[in-house]
Amino acid sequence: MRRKMITGSVAAVALVASVVLAHTARAATFGVTESDGAYIVDTGAGLMFTVSRTNGDMTSMTYEGRELLSGRASHVQSGFGSDTEVTAEVRGDTIVVTEHAPDFYTDGEIYHYLVVREDQNNIYMATWVDAHAAGELRWYSSFRGEVLTGAYEPSDTAGDTVIESADVFRDGGRTSSKYYSNRRAIDQGVRGLTGDGVGVFMDYGNRESSSGGPFFRDIEQQRTGNNDLYNYLFSGHNQTEGQRTGELYGPYALMVTDGSTPKARDLSFMYDLNLHDAVGPAGRGWIVGKVSGVDRANAVVGWSNPAAQYWTRPDASTGNFASPLMKPGSYTQTLYQGELAVARRSVTVAAGTGTTGANQSSTWAEQDTIVRLGEWDGTPAGFKNAAESTSMHPSDSRLQPWRSAVTGSQTASFPAAQWSGINNGTTVTFDLTEEQLTARTVRIGITAAFAGGRPQISINDWTPKKVPAASAQPKSRSLTIGTYRGNNTLYEYAVPASALVAGTNTLTITVVSGSTGTGYLSPGFSYDAVDLY
Known part of the structure; x- marks a missing residue:
């Protein structure tokens, strides 16, 4: 059953008493309602969450009536502040919550989107930040440790003693930190937290606006008393590139299940939602070529410019490669032998077409060694x-x-x-x-x-x-x-x-x-x- 309690942009509606009880188990009703200065979003499939209309914080997330959040709000960065403009709109089977902070970190501007599709327990997200952004950009969620009990061992710092900079810990001889066992960007897939009959997972999605290339690692999760899940879009954690600004980060998704690990989702529908500076498939191009002079089974081809980054693995048998869909522009194309850059060249991407013949051969000089x-x-x-x-x-x-x-x-x-x-x-x-x-x-x-x-x-x-x-x-x-x-x-x-x-x-x-x-x-x-x- 679907109930469009809000249509258009933040239309005022009369409250329905049963909807006010947003954190109790009840019959699922797809829609969004207003209550006590917040939007309550219901997927119609068991997941509900509450977003403050004052600052955009997600203050509650329930699955089948159980509260998942620890009491700390979920948000981008550390929250947007009290002058955030928050709107909600139902578009058929899709709900779009838009958060706009025109004075993010005093003189910056940021947009963040929370999107729900009917009968899917996923919160699809994207984040746009301008050139005055803060030095970090992340989505952060803190979940109840007694509900989501599973913890990834290297990042389980609960009860441990700090040994370095308030973020590296020791318990006996074992060390732990939120920095440990994070995956390379090229290897990032779905990862999350589980408990009895429930799981919350991050689909890290498109890394095109992040920085550091295919081998960069950043924080994914940490257990203290709570169980925290992150999507670091940009940080200063041994960051090898500057922040890309004036770009849309994502899409990415927070996925809630019965405890089973979900597959990564097709996020391309997000480009049809008129998000700030979104570039859809029709406005993109691609690169095709062949690599040589490297171990093709251990080769990577990457592209980078001030606006975006991409990568792919060549075919191990032929060396042929095709890039993901890329924003138009000029790029530096880098051939990696493992993670070592062994050749670079310039290529240009045009919207709606492929650039062929972008072949690349290693310039690395092997030696007859003693x-x-x-x-x-x-x-x-x-x-x-x-x-x-x-x-x-x-x-x-x-x-x-x-x-x-x-x-x-x-x-x-x-x-x-x-x-x-x-x-x-x-x-x-x-x-x-x-x-x-x-x-x-x-x-x-x-x-x-x-x-x-x-x-x-x-x-x-x-x-x-x-x-x-x-x-x-x-x-x-x-x-x-x-x-x-x-x-x-x-x-x-x-x-x-x-x-x-x-x-x-x-x-x-x-x-x-x-x-x-x-x-x-x-x-x-x-x-x-x-x-x-």
Whole structure:
């Protein structure tokens, strides 16, 4: 049964007594009503939620009569403020709640949309923010821990003791944080919280207006006493790009079920709702091409400009690729070998048509190496503690000791990261014959750095006269907040033949920096690979 209690834009209606009892179980009635300065939206399928007409906060969400929210309001950022304009409109089988804050963070402007379709327990959302936005943009929901009891273990901080910056915790030797075990943007699908007969999930949707590219990670959830679910649209959490503003973020969706995990939904209908600066499929184009010179099974093609970002995986058999539908404009197209950028070119997208022939071949130079530690894939994969680097603090007792001395190409014994205050002076011993005593090159790739940390080498008694320059990296914590992803940087060192000896040689890698710090907040970096050739 459908009841259109509000039609057009915020039409005043007489209240019906049974609707005022918005948080009690009752016969489902699709529609939206007004009560006590709020809109009450009913999907007609068991989900109801209440939105303040004063500030746009979602103050209640019930499923089959059970309150799900913890008592904290759900909202974009930390809420919009008291001068928010909130309207509600029924359009056939769709309800659109529009929130407009013309003075967001004093001089900014933001639109946020909450959309419901009849008999679907999903809240579809999109968010537009102008050039004066705050430094973060997120959707935040806090749910009752006693109802939604399931918690993702690495982000379960309930009862733990703070050890870093009020957001990293320890319980015995186990560490936890909302930063841990968050997925790369390219891997983000539906994730959420479950309880007895109920589940709430986030469909992270379109990341085209977010920043950081296909491999960026950000907060998805955290359990304290409550169970919180996020969609971070932009943050300063080791952010490698600036915020895209004047753009519509999304669509994305909050999905409520009986506890079963839902599939991602087709969100394209949102482009037909006249949302602020929405660009529908007809106004987009695409790119078609083929990659070569890379392991196609581990390749990614990405596109980026000041307005948008996109990516795709080429066909592993043929190397052919086709982009998602993209906004018109000029883009930098990047070919990645794993997460390492190995080629770039410019391409142009026009509305309503495809750009063909955007082929791309790797420019990465492989070498015949004497020592090879790791793989040139833009990640520390294979190194000691690398597998846990996104799911726990580097001080976690479950990790192996960080200090390392390895012989030859023993990747699994080599540390994934190095800090001046923890494990400085990693050594690698290797043997050379008389015939191999020629000028050599050492290549060290890093994936992220903190406090200006960068690698300096010595071989036997020889050290380069020049200290390498710091890499360009975000000005935030990195290696302690569950990410190795910064700006990949390659360091190369020309080693004279006179530095080498026949027999055993020792390569020592140290962290150098003009900054100071202690422990895991001392200057440091994470490794991609190390070559001697």
